[in-house]
Amino acid sequence: MTSKEWYTVQFTNRKTVGLSVSKDGKLTVRAPYGTSRLTIERILREKEDWIRKAMEKVIKEAEEQNAPSDRYFDGALFPLHGSAVELVFHEVADADDIIVSLRPDARETLLTIRGTGLTPERVQAAVSAWGRRYAKAYLEARARNFAERLGIAVGRITIRETRTRWGSCSADGNLNFHWKLILLPEAISDYVIVHELCHRYEMNHSKAFWERVGAIIPDYKERRKKLKENEKRILNW
Secondary structure: OEEEOOEEEEEEOOOOOEEEEOOOOOEEEEEEOOOOHHHHHHHHHHOHHHHHHHHHHHHHHHHHOOOHHHOOOOOOEEEEOOEEEEEEEEEOOOOOOOEEEEEEOOOOEEEEEEEOOOOHHHHHHHHHHHHHHHHHHHHHHHHHHHHHHHOOOOOOEEEEOOOOOOEEEOOOOOEEEEHHHHHOOHHHHHHHHHHHHHOOOOOOOOHHHHHHHHHHOOOHHHHHHHHHHHHHHHHOO
16 A cells, blocks of 8 residues: 555555545545556546545545534533523532433523433434433424324334435335434424325325325425435434
8 A cells, every 4th residue: 555645555455546535635546466656646637626625525524523522511502402402510429320301401401411422423322312302292292193193003103213215114014214303393294204205195206195294284395305305314313
């Protein structure tokens, strides 16, 4: 393996030259054994636009993936249902666990965090665990309410954390939802719920499927657009 400042070359048994940009913005060139430096540099010049766009993409993604310390501190704002809920820390000596509680205040709703050693990483884990429990109750109630309106039966409702999917519906009516749906405005999380419920009728995205979605949520296209605009930020929370 050799390198020349801004990129690294790896010689392999492959037949063509391949380029890749890692999450930390480093360019790697994978080339067949015997490929000359002049050939590699010519290819880099030819692929200059692709390299620039690829590096811009990873930089943008890195900016969206904030560290826990940027989101989980005393006084930080947590986007519950799209609204700003303040995190309030209460350091307690020798507590075994971190307790997270949603407490409506006279003026606002607070998410209180009580425990020992309230580091951003520990608070993130505790809030995530609380969020799954909260999402289970909230999303299940919303899903069963919409199911009744649609006149359909549903099976088990599971709350998970996946990399890219907000929800899914199996052929036998079991539903899966991402717990971070509770971080989105209710109108958007309702769209995801109705979308998955409509798969009980149509296990596809046909015209008939979208007609069923539109019967419950006429502005589903606008809600779907807002979901796309916000999903990276919320999934990386």
